[in-house]
Amino acid sequence: MPTHIALLRAVNVGGTGKLPMVELKAMAQRIGFDNPRTYIASGNLVFESELPGAEAGAKLEAALAEYAGKPVGVIMRTPEAMTAVCDSNPFPEAPGNRCVVLFLDGAPPADLQDTLKHQASEQVAAGQREIYTHYVDGMGRSKLIIPAARAGTARNMNTVAKLVEMATG
Known part of the structure; x- marks a missing residue:
């Protein structure tokens, strides 16, 4: 059965979108x-599902919207796509x-570098459906604004590597 990786947007970040992971797991089982x-x-x-990734993502989004009372974005990736993200890290x-x-759901903007605001030491590079950022001085000190981030969800490379391990191991 195919394995899928779902990345939820704006969950348990800065005190918003509270969703205990035990509830997310139970929700996935219920659907x-x-x-x-x-x-x-x-x-x-x-998780595993015979559904194609887009259908599984839509089903999860519907369940999350019911739970949260508002839309919760989900970005889907296959284990192969997530492995490629690791392998393509610039x-x-x-x-x-x-x-x-x-x-992101689609390709980064062609003018990505021109859209960045308050860039200092950060290094930014476009991927296929991703934007990679190296926060040289740490993310907590950065003032960098990536407008395309409004449509996506971010994970550090440690998390990406762990998700690949979980999905393929």
């Missing part, structure tokens, strides 16, 4: 996903907690 498992409390779900020398991947 028919097999072997659901979560990683940390930021909305990472790995900043492999960066510590995993300082390299962040912004996952």
